[in-house]
Amino acid sequence: MPDKIxxxxxxxxxxxxxxxxxxxxxxxxxxxxxxxxxxxxxIKHLPDLVIVDLLLVERxxxxxxxxVIRVIRETPEIAAIGILAWTGHFVRGQDEIQALRAGADDxxxxxxxxxxxxxxxxxxxxxVRRS
Amino acid sequence: MKRxxxxxxxxxxxxxxATLIHKLVNTFRSVSILAERLREDSEVKGTSxxxxxxxxxxxxxxxxxxxxxxxxxxxxxxxxxxxxxRIAPVNVNLTVQESLKEFKLQSDQxxxxxxxxxxRPDLPDVxxxxxxxxxxxxxxxxxxxxxxxxxxxxxxxxRIKSHVIDDRIAVDVIDNGPGIPEKxxxxxFDAGASTKGSSGVGLWLSRLxxxxxxxxxxxxxxxxSGTTFRISLNRWELPITARGQRRVxxxxxxxxxxxxxxYSLESRGFEVTTASTVAEALDLIRTNAYDxxxxxxxxxxxxxxxxxxxxxxxIVREYNPEALIIMHSAFASxxxxxxxxxxxxxxxxxxxxxxxxELIRRIEEGLPRKLxxxxxxxxxxxxxxxxxxxxxxxxETLSIFSHELRGPLIAAHWNLEALTSGALGTMxxxxxxxxxxxxxxxxxxxxxxxxxxxxxRIERGIEVLNYTASxxxxxxREEIAAxxxxxxxxxxxxxxxxxxxxxxxxxxxxxxxxxxxxLIDNAIKFSNDGSEVxxxxxxxxxxxxxxxxxxxxxxxxxELDSLLGRGVSSDIKLNQRIRASGLGLSLAKRxxxxxxxxxxxxxxxxxxxxxxxxxxxxxxxx
Numbered sequence: 001m002p003d004k005i006x007x008x009x010x011x012x013x014x015x016x017x018x019x020x021x022x023x024x025x026x027x028x029x030x031x032x033x034x035x036x037x038x039x040x041x042x043i044k045h046l047p048d049l050v051i052v053d054l055l056l057v058e059r060x061x062x063x064x065x066x067x068v069i070r071v072i073r074e075t076p077e078i079a080a081i082g083i084l085a086w087t088g089h090f091v092r093g094q095d096e097i098q099a100l101r102a103g104a105d106d107x108x109x110x111x112x113x114x115x116x117x118x119x120x121x122x123x124x125x126x127x128v129r130r131s
Numbered sequence: 132m133k134r135x136x137x138x139x140x141x142x143x144x145x146x147x148x149a150t151l152i153h154k155l156v157n158t159f160r161s162v163s164i165l166a167e168r169l170r171e172d173s174e175v176k177g178t179s180x181x182x183x184x185x186x187x188x189x190x191x192x193x194x195x196x197x198x199x200x201x202x203x204x205x206x207x208x209x210x211x212x213x214x215x216x217r218i219a220p221v222n223v224n225l226t227v228q229e230s231l232k233e234f235k236l237q238s239d240q241x242x243x244x245x246x247x248x249x250x251r252p253d254l255p256d257v258x259x260x261x262x263x264x265x266x267x268x269x270x271x272x273x274x275x276x277x278x279x280x281x282x283x284x285x286x287x288x289x290r291i292k293s294h295v296i297d298d299r300i301a302v303d304v305i306d307n308g309p310g311i312p313e314k315x316x317x318x319x320f321d322a323g324a325s326t327k328g329s330s331g332v333g334l335w336l337s338r339l340x341x342x343x344x345x346x347x348x349x350x351x352x353x354x355x356s357g358t359t360f361r362i363s364l365n366r367w368e369l370p371i372t373a374r375g376q377r378r379v380x381x382x383x384x385x386x387x388x389x390x391x392x393x394y395s396l397e398s399r400g401f402e403v404t405t406a407s408t409v410a411e412a413l414d415l416i417r418t419n420a421y422d423x424x425x426x427x428x429x430x431x432x433x434x435x436x437x438x439x440x441x442x443x444x445x446i447v448r449e450y451n452p453e454a455l456i457i458m459h460s461a462f463a464s465x466x467x468x469x470x471x472x473x474x475x476x477x478x479x480x481x482x483x484x485x486x487x488x489e490l491i492r493r494i495e496e497g498l499p500r501k502l503x504x505x506x507x508x509x510x511x512x513x514x515x516x517x518x519x520x521x522x523x524x525x526x527e528t529l530s531i532f533s534h535e536l537r538g539p540l541i542a543a544h545w546n547l548e549a550l551t552s553g554a555l556g557t558m559x560x561x562x563x564x565x566x567x568x569x570x571x572x573x574x575x576x577x578x579x580x581x582x583x584x585x586x587x588r589i590e591r592g593i594e595v596l597n598y599t600a601s602x603x604x605x606x607x608r609e610e611i612a613a614x615x616x617x618x619x620x621x622x623x624x625x626x627x628x629x630x631x632x633x634x635x636x637x638x639x640x641x642x643x644x645x646x647x648x649x650l651i652d653n654a655i656k657f658s659n660d661g662s663e664v665x666x667x668x669x670x671x672x673x674x675x676x677x678x679x680x681x682x683x684x685x686x687x688x689x690e691l692d693s694l695l696g697r698g699v700s701s702d703i704k705l706n707q708r709i710r711a712s713g714l715g716l717s718l719a720k721r722x723x724x725x726x727x728x729x730x731x732x733x734x735x736x737x738x739x740x741x742x743x744x745x746x747x748x749x750x751x752x753x
Contacts, residue, residue, distance in 0.1 A: 110541045111577045
């Protein structure tokens with residue numbers, strides 16, 4: 001069974017190439033466009049890894065990425081899922097710290113190259129499997 | 132000397148205000164202590180029940196909130212009456228915009244509230260301390276917001292309007308809330324009252340501070356369709372032509388002489404105001420603009436024995452920079468006169484040996500010169516305001532763009548990555564090459580945007596630089612290594628001429644790299660294929676100098692300046708190179724000059740030389 005990845009991201013033209021790449025790498029990909037849907041999908045699909053955008057503003061839902069991370073960690077059925085947070089926002093230090101403290105397992109900036117993104121996803125999945 | 136006006140009206144008021152707030156804070160504190168004790172008491176006796184507890188909790192929370200708010204006011208009061216502060220001409224419209232911006236940041240209950248600015252352009256500057264005006268505006272905005280909150284069905288609108296009324300500049304804050312209840316209207320500006328009837332000192336304090344500068348804060352109208360508050364302020368400069376009269380302030384404690392002067396000046400068409408004590412003089416000077424000040428040197432002022440004409444002259448100069456100040460005295464030492472001119476008086480007249488006619492003659496002689504100065508000063512100020520506005524516009528637009536651009540850039544970047552990953556099928560090597568160069572271009576934009584955003588955060592104080600002692604020679608070597616690949620692709624050789632020693636400089640390494648990057652990048656980008664870029668480092672005279680040269684087409688001398696400008700040049704006639712490298716270069720200049728005590732410049736080309744050399748210099752750490 002391929003690993004299942006849930007992406008919670010509100011910007012379509014950003015997430016599409018990521019989905020293409022992940023599917024090409026034989027992952028099963030599920031997507032949600034806002035925080036509430038994201039949590040619902042997580043419970044329904046029980047993915048191995050959740051990728052969540054920290055700034056979910058485009059779709060009008062007030063739940064941001066930090067909130068999503070917190071809810072996932074507080075919901076017993078999905079509390080152990082690996083979480084990778086990302087942001088397209090300009091960051092220096094603080095956002096990263098805040099995301100990790102909120103419960104994310106890893107953090108990348110959206111201007112990351114796919115090579116590195118893939119490697120991080122693989123590493124995270126290994127860690128999830130071990131625990 | 133300290134401004135000796137402890138007996139002036141506004142200061143007395145401020146002391147009363149402070150005492151009152153202190154008392155209120157104490158009362159609150161006592162209430163909260165009592166509540167705490169009551170709770171402990173009932174716990175010990177076992178008589179507490181839940182309802183009781185909840186009430187006590189609420190009481191404690193309320194009083195604590197009240198205390199905090201009062202302390203806040205006390206702090207504001209202290210600040211606003213801090214005598215060390217100086218005032219300068221204030222642009223009302225800019226202040227309104229600033230205040231609204233700040234207000235939007237600090238208040239979070241304004242969803243759905245429409246703020247409308249109706250600002251009359253080109254208003255003259257006013258006489259107020261900016262901080263006090265900001266405080267008053269902020270207070271009025273808070274009142275308006277809580278007024279419109281009471282009407283959830285209505286479309287809440289808060290309008291700020293600036294205009295001229297009777298020679299004064301007015302700012303109206305207008306809301307479409309339900310109006311202030313009748314019973315509160317008469318006590319609105321009392322300490323302890325507010326628009327909602329709850330305890331508050333905001334309006335009272337705001338009025339106090341505005342009045343201190345000769346202005347007024349008033350309720351213009353209130354009713355079912357809304358409420359209008361108005362702040363009106365004196366102009367910084369007197370509208371001299373309004374009545375065609377020049378305003379004279381006579382500070383003279385010899386009353387018969389004062390009366391004589393008044394008579395002579397009034398009969399010659401001057402508008403005369405007199406003061407016979409230091410306190411009186413200071414209050415007048417602070418709140419009014421004068422064209423001419425006639426000051427006696429020694430005032431026999433028993434209330435302020437230490438103050439004299441020199442102190443008054445100093446303050447006139449500060450508050451009325453354009454006034455003609457004439458000192459007149461029956462006796463003065465040479466030393467004293469010298470000091471008076473240093474303080475900024477324009478003329479000195481000996482009372483004993485000169486007539487009133489002589490005084491008038493000197494005034495008529497001195498005024499035109501002063502007026503010329505004033506016109507000059509005003510023009511300079513207008514010009515600098517215009518430039519400031521322009522700078523801010525460029526700067527803010529750039530920041531917004533930098534944020535906005537990230538979205539599409541990320542989309543482009545990831546789509547390219549998907550293409551190169553093979554997820555969308557295989558490509559020819561030519562296609563891959565083309566994609567690779569687009570990818571590099573996008574990366575470069577990311578770095579530029581981030582550097583710009585980072586700098587703007589530093590400038591706003593959100594980020595601080597992290598300086599360490601580093602070896603610039605080593606850093607340059609690393610930077611060149613990082614660019615080797617790019618250079619190789621164009622067949623360009625990077626020639627490094629480095630000294631054997633180290634050059635220790637105090638830099639924020641990451642930010643400094645962000646400055647170096649576009650410098651080397653540009654040199655490579657604009658070099659002809661197969662040519663050479665040279666980087667040389669020279670140490671000497673307590674500084675280290677780095678030259679980065681290319682053999683490209685070079686830049687015309689007249690274009691160099693715009694290339695190093697702060698913003699982005701909008702001149703489309705500039706050549707491609709300038710448009711392509713402008714932002715990176717200006718960022719490098721900001722980083723090196725604003726944050727590293729360095730200098731960045733273009734080295735002038737000698738006749739017959741080709742290419743461009745950009746150079747920077749940093750102080751070397753001992």
